[in-house]
Amino acid sequence: MFENLSNRLQEAFARLRGKGRLREADIDAALKEVRMALLEADVNFKVAKSFVASVRERALGQEVLKSLTPAQQVIKIVNEELTRLMGEEAVGISFSPSPPTVILLVGLQGSGKTTTAGKLAKLLREEGRSPVLVAADVYRPAAVDQLRRVGDLAGVPVLTAAELGVKADPVRIARAGIEAAKRSGRDLVIIDSAGRLHIDDSMMDELRRMKAETSPHEVLLVVDAMTGQEAVNIAKTFDQRLGVSGVILTKLDGDARGGAALSVRAVTEKPIKFVGVGEKLGDLQPFHPSRMSSRILGMGDVLTLIERAERSIDQKKAQELRERLRSDQFTLEDFVDQLRQIRKMGPLEELLSMIPGTAKLKKVGALQVDERELVKIEAIINSMTREERVNPAIIDGSRRKRIARGSGTRVQDVNRVLKQFQQTRKLMKQLSGVERQLTKGNLRFPFLQ
Amino acid sequence: MVKNWLQTFKQGLRRTRQGFSERLWSLLRAHGVIDEELFEELEGLLLQADVGIRTTTELLESLRERAKRERIESPARLTPLLQEELLDRLRADSPGYDAFVTLMVGVNGVGKTTTIAKLAHRYLGAGDKVLLAAADTFRAAAVEQLSVWADRLGVDLVHHQEGADPSAVVYDAIQAARARGANRVIVDTAGRLHTKANLMEELKKIKRVIERQVSDEACEVLLVVDATTGQNAVQQARIFHEAVGVTGIVLTKLDSTARGGVIIAIASEVGVPVRYVGLGEGLEDLAPFDPELFVRALFEGQGA
Numbered sequence: 001m002f003e004n005l006s007n008r009l010q011e012a013f014a015r016l017r018g019k020g021r022l023r024e025a026d027i028d029a030a031l032k033e034v035r036m037a038l039l040e041a042d043v044n045f046k047v048a049k050s051f052v053a054s055v056r057e058r059a060l061g062q063e064v065l066k067s068l069t070p071a072q073q074v075i076k077i078v079n080e081e082l083t084r085l086m087g088e089e090a091v092g093i094s095f096s097p098s099p100p101t102v103i104l105l106v107g108l109q110g111s112g113k114t115t116t117a118g119k120l121a122k123l124l125r126e127e128g129r130s131p132v133l134v135a136a137d138v139y140r141p142a143a144v145d146q147l148r149r150v151g152d153l154a155g156v157p158v159l160t161a162a163e164l165g166v167k168a169d170p171v172r173i174a175r176a177g178i179e180a181a182k183r184s185g186r187d188l189v190i191i192d193s194a195g196r197l198h199i200d201d202s203m204m205d206e207l208r209r210m211k212a213e214t215s216p217h218e219v220l221l222v223v224d225a226m227t228g229q230e231a232v233n234i235a236k237t238f239d240q241r242l243g244v245s246g247v248i249l250t251k252l253d254g255d256a257r258g259g260a261a262l263s264v265r266a267v268t269e270k271p272i273k274f275v276g277v278g279e280k281l282g283d284l285q286p287f288h289p290s291r292m293s294s295r296i297l298g299m300g301d302v303l304t305l306i307e308r309a310e311r312s313i314d315q316k317k318a319q320e321l322r323e324r325l326r327s328d329q330f331t332l333e334d335f336v337d338q339l340r341q342i343r344k345m346g347p348l349e350e351l352l353s354m355i356p357g358t359a360k361l362k363k364v365g366a367l368q369v370d371e372r373e374l375v376k377i378e379a380i381i382n383s384m385t386r387e388e389r390v391n392p393a394i395i396d397g398s399r400r401k402r403i404a405r406g407s408g409t410r411v412q413d414v415n416r417v418l419k420q421f422q423q424t425r426k427l428m429k430q431l432s433g434v435e436r437q438l439t440k441g442n443l444r445f446p447f448l449q
Numbered sequence: 450m451v452k453n454w455l456q457t458f459k460q461g462l463r464r465t466r467q468g469f470s471e472r473l474w475s476l477l478r479a480h481g482v483i484d485e486e487l488f489e490e491l492e493g494l495l496l497q498a499d500v501g502i503r504t505t506t507e508l509l510e511s512l513r514e515r516a517k518r519e520r521i522e523s524p525a526r527l528t529p530l531l532q533e534e535l536l537d538r539l540r541a542d543s544p545g546y547d548a549f550v551t552l553m554v555g556v557n558g559v560g561k562t563t564t565i566a567k568l569a570h571r572y573l574g575a576g577d578k579v580l581l582a583a584a585d586t587f588r589a590a591a592v593e594q595l596s597v598w599a600d601r602l603g604v605d606l607v608h609h610q611e612g613a614d615p616s617a618v619v620y621d622a623i624q625a626a627r628a629r630g631a632n633r634v635i636v637d638t639a640g641r642l643h644t645k646a647n648l649m650e651e652l653k654k655i656k657r658v659i660e661r662q663v664s665d666e667a668c669e670v671l672l673v674v675d676a677t678t679g680q681n682a683v684q685q686a687r688i689f690h691e692a693v694g695v696t697g698i699v700l701t702k703l704d705s706t707a708r709g710g711v712i713i714a715i716a717s718e719v720g721v722p723v724r725y726v727g728l729g730e731g732l733e734d735l736a737p738f739d740p741e742l743f744v745r746a747l748f749e750g751q752g753a
Contacts (some may be wrong), residue, residue, distance in 0.1 A: 039502040042679030045493055109702070110558030110675060141597035142590040149589030197705045224558060228499040228679025228711060251557065254642035259679065279557075372647075 005258065006296050008037030009078070016071035027059050030074065042259030044232045047085070047266045055081050079293050085262050086289035091246065091271035093124070096217045099187035101129075102178060104214065106207060106242065107222035108234060109195030112250035114143060116222050116276055117192040118150030119284035120248075123274075125156055129188045134177030135160045136170040136210070137194035147192050153281050170194065170206060174214045191216070198237035207242050219244045220273065223260060225252045231260035232267045239268050250276035253283070317341070330425050332389040336381040339374055379407040380417045392418060460728070462703070462746045469498050469710075470748050473531075477524040483516055487524060498710030501680045504717050508534055532744050538717040539740035548669035550623065550634045550659050553699075554652060554689055555673035557640030560701040562591070564673050564727060565635050566598040567735035572633045573602065580631040582622030583608035584615035584655060587639040595637050605629065615639070615651065616658045623662045643688035656693045671724060673699045676709040683711065686719040697724030700738070704728045 012033030016026060031052050038048040058077045095101045103120070105113045114137070121131045133151045135158060137143035144160050151158035161168045164176040174191050181189045193210065196203035211219065221244045223231060238244050247264055252275045265272055272287045317337070324330055381389065383406030388395050395403070395418065404411045472494055480487045488509055495505040508531075515521075515530055551568065553561050562585075569579045581599050583606060585591040592608045599606035607622040619636055626634045638655065641648035659668050672695045674682050689695050703709050703726045712723050723738040 036502055039496060040680055042499075042681070045496045108677070108705070110560055112558055140594070142594035145590035145593045146588070153589075197702075199705065224675075224677075226556070226675075226678045226681040228677060228682075229497050230499075230677045231679075234677075251642065254556065254644045254681070 005037055005041035008040060009034060009296065012037060013071060013075050013078075016074055022059075022070040022074070024060060027056065027074065031056055031059075034078065038259065038262075041262075042226075042228050042231070044229060044259070044263035044267065047232075047263045051081060051085060082262070082293040082296060083290045085266050086287075086292060087265045087271050088289055090286055090288045091273055092286060093218055093273065094245075095188075100178065100181045100189045101187065101218070102189045102191065102214055102216040103218045103220060104174075104191045104193060104211065104216040105220055105222055105248075106193050106238060106244070107195060108197060108224070109140075111195065111222045111224045112276060113137075113195060113222045114146050114150060114192050115279075116248055116250055116274075116284065117147060117190050118154045118156075119276060119281050120274070121151065121156040121188075121190055122154035122281045123284050124188055125154065130186050131156050131188035131190055132177065132181045132184075132186045133158045134174060134181075134189060134191045136173045136177070136191050138168040138170055138173070139194045143192075143194070150281070171210050171213050174210050178214055198234050198241075204241050211242060218246060220246050220248050221270075222248045222250060223264060225249050225258050225260055225275075226254065227260045232263050235264045235268045235270070239270060244268075244270055246271050246273040248272070248274045248276065248284075249287070253277045253279075332381050332384065332392055332421055335421050335424060336378055339378060343374060376407070376409055376413060377417050377420075380404075380409055380414055383407040392421065459746050460704075462728070462743070469494070473528070473748075477527065480524045483522060483524055483527065488513060495710065499679050499714075500710035501683065501714040504538070504714040507717070508538075508713075528748060532748055535713060535747075536740055536744050538713055539723070539743065547667070549626075549632060549663050549667040550636065551669045551671060552636045552638065552656065552659060552693070553671050553673060554638050554693065554695070555640060556642050556685055557588075559640065559673045559675040559678075560727065561585075561640060561673045562594050562598065562637055563730075564671075564699055564701055564725075564735065565595070565637050566602065567727065567732055568725070569598070569602050569604055569633075569635055570732040571735060572635075573604070577633045578629075578631040579604045579633045579635065580622060580626045580629065581606045582619055582634055582636040584618045584622075585637050585639040586611055586613045586615050586618065591637070591639065605631065616654050619655050619658050620662070623659070643685050643692075649688070649692045652689075652693055669696050670694055671697050671699050672721070673701055674711070674715070676700050676703040676711075676727075677705065678711060680711065680714065683714050683718050686715045686721055690719055690721055695721050697722055699723075699725045699727065699735075701727035704734070 012030050015033075016022065016030050034055070035048055035052045038051065039045070043051070055074075055077055058081075059074050093101070093103065105117055105120075107113050117133055121133055124131055133147055133154075133156055135144040135147045137147070138161065148158045148160070159173075159177045159180055161173050164173060164180060166172040166176045170193060177191065178189050191210075191214070193207065194203075196207070198204065219242060221235060221238050223235065227234065235244075235247065247268075247270055249258070249260070249264075249272055252258060264270070272289075274284050275287050277283045277285060324334060380403060383403045384395070388399065388403075395414075400411050400414045403414050407414075473491075476487070476490050476494065480490075491512075492505055492509055495508065496502060500508070511534055512527065512530055516527065521527065521530070553565055553568075555561050565581065569581065572579045579602075581595060581604055583592045583595045585595070586609060589611075592611065596606050596608065605625070607618060607625050609618050609621075615638060622634055622636065625631075636655070636659075638652065639648075641652065643649065656670070670693050672686060672689050674685065678685070686695065686698065698712065698715060698721055700709060700712055700723055715721060716723065723740075725735050726738050726743075728734045728736055
């Protein structure tokens with residue numbers, strides 16, 4: 001996510017490092033690079049211009065902090081400006097005090113509305129709401145089928161024209177859908193509208209009528225993160241003609257430059273509420289401007305990482321593991337268990353990108369993660385007997401051969417897993433030592449001093 | 450017929466023209482002389498058309514140099530130069546394809562399925578017998594969407610169950626086409642982000658299956674690109690090209706946007722020619738891309 005922009009910006013700053021004092025020319029040279037980076041990331045041309053201007057002004061106007069080197073100061077300013085550009089605070093869905101809350105999803109064709117509808121329904125269902133999805137796209141062939149499929153996966157009912165007993169008219173479907181939701185005591189209605197061009201008058205009119213008839217609490221514009229300079233126009237036009245309350249940015253899992261994200265917020269002043277980061281239904285996340293900004297600048301996003309870990313790691317299991325580590329009983333079974341838990345947190349590559357400094361490692365090719373490698377490891381461990389997992393020392397040559405055959409791998413692979421296990425075990429032991437020290441409060445990280 | 454699509458072409462480009470050439474002309478009129486300020490504004494104009502900073506810089510570099518060398522002083526005389534520069538980059542000697550199999554690829558949501566319907570419609574109009582292969586076995590209801598089109602167009606569709614191996618679908622489709630005497634097979638594939646290595650592998654496998662069945666010249670690989678896409682389109686083109694050898698670009702939704710400048714970047718940075726442009730929602734609205742016509746249409750209706 002935002003990788004290209006991130007790399008480019010870090011390159012720009014690398015040249016400032018090691019300079020004791022920054023002259024105006026140094027700053028200008030760096031800012032020229034920043035501008036290039038922003039433009040390559042599809043940040044709107046005018047937004048890029050004013051961004052660079054305000055960074056320049058602040059960098060030259062003395063905001064001298066003794067604790068920072070000049071380069072760090074510029075990065076700090078860019079970080080703050082980026083955060084400001086993306087909207088400071090995270091903004092969630094505003095729910096209606098008298099349910100059901102109605103959310104209308106709008107956007108261009110192909111921006112990902114239907115998939116997003118399913119993702120949003122799942123996310124909010126997991127937060128304890130009881131949503132329904134309303135299929136108001138009567139134009140695209142099979143759009144209703146797609147929403148039904150997505151709804152099934154999300155465990156959320158889908159209301160269609162046929163089920164509601166109304167004509168295939170978007171406005172009527174939406175209205176009937178809300179009525180039906182009220183009757184069945186649902187507290188959240190998500191309406192999937194047909195994709196349309198912002199310049200299509202009659203289609204935009206239809207949306208206006210839909211809005212008037214359903215008075216939604218949220219009108220969310222779904223925007224493809226790969227959109228170019230047009231993104232700003234799309235957002236502006238939808239907002240002027242319809243009034244939108246927020247933006248959902250999709251397809252951020254590619255190498256999308258995401259410049260649209262930066263621009264849309266700056267131009268419309270409407271918050272980005274969620275970002276779509278994958279094809280699976282669980283791949284929708286709340287948008288945190290400051291975290292995103294530090295990720296762009298290669299400063300990592302430890303907060304999200306911690307949150308993710310808290311959500312997906314079983315506390316009880318973690319406690320058990322700690323016990324076992326202490327008594328030196330960490331086995332291959334625990335090892336595979338750990339792998340599974342980490343994988344539950346999300347794609348490895350994404351997790352790594354949240355750790356400060358990894359962006360650079362990745363660029364030099366030192367951090368190539370292959371998700372399939374994990375599958376292989378799991379297969380190997382699953383091919384062992386229980387006895388072997390508890391006591392790997394007994395795994396001799398012939399056992400290795402058997403395990404390799406059983407898991408469809410080679411003996412070398414089995415050897416590697418066993419070695420990795422030994423290393424992990426050693427590392428775990430050290431870490432549990434660190435933890436003991438931490439709890440006593442006498443540990444100081446060198447980089448926090 | 451020819452006049453018809455010419456009309457479509459011009460009409461579809463109306464927005465691009467308004468966004469680009471009208472502003473170009475007012476910019477040139479506002480400047481009495483060629484100076485750095487003018488180039489800066491030209492830069493802004495090209496950037497806003499999604500030409501991208503790299504190609505824009507390069508374009509302006511040669512423009513600057515030529516203006517100097519040819520001692521051009523009036524800003525209005527920069528237009529023919531700019532036209533030439535654009536045309537240079539867009540013109541490609543692409544071999545004419547008479548494809549038996551056309552593989553359609555692209556990221557999610559660019560309009561692959563709709564483009565397939567339009568392409569099938571074109572082929573049908575030329576008297577061909579068309580067969581569609583539903584090799585998008587991933588997206589919910591993708592097969593249904595394609596089968597709706599197949600019904601409307603009255604063409605055969607080969608499909609498997611959702612989640613089936615797309616290569617198997619393609620294999621069957623080619624066999625079926627031969628058995629039924631169809632001379633065009635259009636393959637719909639699942640939208641995939643070019644960054645997903647395993648999905649790109651899947652695509653390579655599909656291509657290999659086709660290569661084993663038909664000769665190189667009989668297989669066309671079209672990358673569908675949404676005209677509203679920004680610089681990411683260049684990366685898409687590059688990676689899809691590396692994976693499956695893209696023979697042409699289809700630029701969709703060009704009617705919707707004042708941009709589309711990214712094709713200039715794709716052509717000059719990746720070297721894949723544009724084959725078709727999508728200019729509207731009707732079945733007729735897919736036009737073969739003609740660089741000369743495109744550039745002329747871009748600058749048309751203006752005078753110094």
